[in-house]
Every structure is written in C-alpha cells, then in structure tokens.
Amino acid sequence: MKFIGFTSAAVLCLSTLSIASPIASPESSDISSASRDSNGCREPIVRKEWRSLTKNEKKKYLAAVQCLAKKKSINAVPGADSIYDDFQGVHSSQTPNIHFVGHFLPWHRYFVSAYEKALREECGWTGGQPYWDWLIDSQSGINMTSWSIFDPKTGFGGNGPFVEIDESLNFLGIDGRTGGGCVQDGPFTFDKFKLSLGPSHDVNVSNPHCLTRDFAEPIALTNLVPEVIEEMMSKTTYGAFARRTEGEPSFDVKNVHGGGHFGVGGVLGAIGDAYNSPGDPLFYLHHANLDRIWWQWQQKDPKRRYKDVSGPIVPFDYTNLSGGNVTLDFTINLGKLGKSVPLSEVVNPESGTMCFKYDC
C-alpha cells in the first residue's frame, strides 16, 4: 500500500480510515451529541493532521510551542524552568506507573489534552493539537530525512548529527541509528528552544540543554505499518486493543507506539527516552495520532467502547497477579498540571473535561 503525494486533508484521512472501517455509525453522533449536552462540550476542538494545517497555522503552532518553553514554570517538578518542562517533568515522574498498564491510553489522552489547553490558554494557539499520521510517510517511499514533518520551515526540524555510542547503551538493539546530537535546523535548535530536564531521570535538577534526535529509519519503516494498525483495529475489547498498541518494550513484535518513539529518537534522542520523551515537541503529535487510532476504534461501536477499559494497574501485570484491572472509576492525575479524574471522564474525548475530536 503506497500513499504518495497526498495533499488534501480529505485524502489524508484515508490512510487509516480505510483500515478503520466501518466508519462511524449513526449511533456515534447520537452518543457525542448526548454527551455534549450533558457535559457542556458543545463545540469540540477539531484536531487535524499536521499536513492539513495552512502554512500560517503551522507557523503559529510552532511559535506557541516555543512560547510555552519560555513561560515560567509553575513548578510541577523542581527542575522545570518552563511550563513546557513542567509537562515533561510530570510525564517523567509518572513514567513507572503509566506505561504497560490499562490506563496507558487514557493517561496520555488526558496529558496531551492538558498540553493542548496550555498552548491555547498560555500561548495563543487557537486550533486543536495536531497529529502526525506517520503511515503516510512510512508508506511514501520517501527517505525519512525528507519527510515533510521534519522540514526546517514548515515542520519540526530534522535529525541531530551522528554521535558514536557504546553499544551497551543500546538496550533495545536499535538498528540503523544515524544521529544522536542536537537538532540542527528548524524551530527547535538550542538557540530557540531549551530543555531543562533530562537526559537524567532526576526531575529535581535543572540542566539546560538542547533537543536531540537520533533517526533510526529501519525502526520507523518496520513498525509504522498498516498491518499493525489492522491488527489493532481487529481487536474487540479495549484490553486487547490497548495491549496491541503498546506492544512490548522490544521490537520482537512490531508496534506503532515504539516505532514512532524510537524511529525518531533512536538511542540518544529525547523522544526515545521513556521518561523524557515529551522533551521533543513531536511527542505530542505522535501521541495524538495514537489517541486518534484509539478514537477511531471507539467509533466502530461507541455505545460499548466509550465504556470499555481494562488492563493492569501494575505495569506488565497482565495476569493480575500483583494487582487488579483498571475500571472506569480508576483515577489518574497530572500532578500540578491537572486535577485527578476517573477514567470515565477520559474515555470520551467529547466529554466536559476535554472536549475535542478528530477530523477523521
């Protein structure tokens, strides 16, 4: 399957919708309008694919991210200098509890939504959080370094220069890494964008440094593939869907979550660090896309799937030997960045707490 040269938003959406079919039944609009009425979400923010933003919207979005990285921290963690760092710090400090668990997808949905809110309220962004439909790029036949998302003018800038590493640092056996140093072009070079947290996992220390990327094209091309999305979409329970989305912390089984993180982040790139991954602004577009795929899956049977959550509370405890399963009453939090909410408030993005939807 090749998706070359797509330019219009309408066509863009086909890349996953063709897989996600059957698309939203009439029921889905009943559900969303009902929840809008009862929860006060009348006009959900619409999230679009990066390519379908206008040139001017792209510019404004990138400027809003730079702005957030200059806004004084609310001290969500002691080492944060900016609000942008606050988000990274909250993710970092909760990393041991929010991955390979049932609430992985809801937690990240809530987290990205809070970030979207911060961009809008603190930095004048007026749109929805854009997503990056990497399938369009991975199936295009274009070299990764030339993918439009990495464009220095209309995108997020590209790779870092190659940095040699001791292979013992390459725990996951990442193939074909080509970078590792500071991003060299675009809106997130060190002179325009500083991170205070990382590469250590200590959120108490401020260590101003640059954003790094370490492209590993073979990882991106192998894992960001339609077959994996098809498998995910074929699952009939949330538990199975979510587990297939996260895969395993290895590449023995292809998975799109890791494909995005490690395809761009390799070994030394911020987005490839489980703790510090939100240090790369692309994190939010990658996770918005994962969230969109979950949403598309929910749309296939909204009545049931907006209520379906499961999966372990304790990481990797898929057989529930250490703890129970999450339920709709299970609460998640964003520390100082957002109140505690039960999963019941996060399963439907058109709920009062968040209030957004995807263009397709």
Ligand SMILES: [Cu+2]
């Ligand atoms: Cu995460």
